[in-house]
Amino acid sequence: MPHIRPATANDHEAIWTIFHAVIATGDTYVFDPQMPREEALAYWFGAGTHTYVTEHEGEVVGTYIVKANQPALGSHVANAAFMVAPEARKLGIGKLMGQHCLEEAKRLGFRAMQFNFVVSTNEAAVRLWKQLGFEIIGTLPGAYQHARLGFVDAHVMFRQL
């Protein structure tokens, strides 16, 4: 059974491997596909960011973060981001982390969760977040420069906790 736990500095290498593989395709995240390791880890372990990893059969196969989406007067709404190792797809790791994240966000006192930028062509993600109770509350026309498809829409998704 996959197991989710808080990340530590010992997970840096595994997280970077996943992070790099995920952004390199330029079809789901806004980050520069060539984003350097130190910048990626600084973001993933930033101040106020709660970082988790999923272990499966002794390997780290996924990672997610949850944090406030806005400062002070908007800090009751959480934001989160998820990455699954390409070789661990289709195992339900994303869904497991999504469910864990919603529980963690509640436990941390957040009242809602917002995704600012779900790439519309990332159908697996859109489907999963809808399954987990998120709604598309708005669509940003052409806001994402997809590596293969050019400018495509991105969704803002939201869920009360």
Next chain:
Amino acid sequence: MPHIRPATANDHEAIWTIFHAVIATGDTYVFDPQMPREEALAYWFGAGTHTYVTEHEGEVVGTYIVKANQPALGSHVANAAFMVAPEARKLGIGKLMGQHCLEEAKRLGFRAMQFNFVVSTNEAAVRLWKQLGFEIIGTLPGAYQHARLGFVDAHVMFRQL
């Protein structure tokens, strides 16, 4: 006539005075109303941020910033923020800066502009951005903790350039 120009370090004091007055009321920006000066100026003059001031009768009466709303693959969409000194309201400074900002954003090569968080009860702002061609593309329920009204909605607004 009010005149808009790029801000310099000489404008720090004037910008801080406006910034502090604007956030202190806790009814339009997400920032902590007690946000310290150095943090505010670091944000307003952040890397990749273009900062402007409006002078009127020898005084700085307004300031705005424009920058990319997302990194790399989302960096063709601009984000902007505007502040007008309380004593200079109703002079059309906000509208003047809005128009200037749209021109600057085009000149800088942005394809669109997005406001992530327009507090729904800030009717003057919502009206102005609609007047300048922005649409509400989504509404975040209860995403802003208003100093007097409690949790109120915030709008995501968007305009092609």
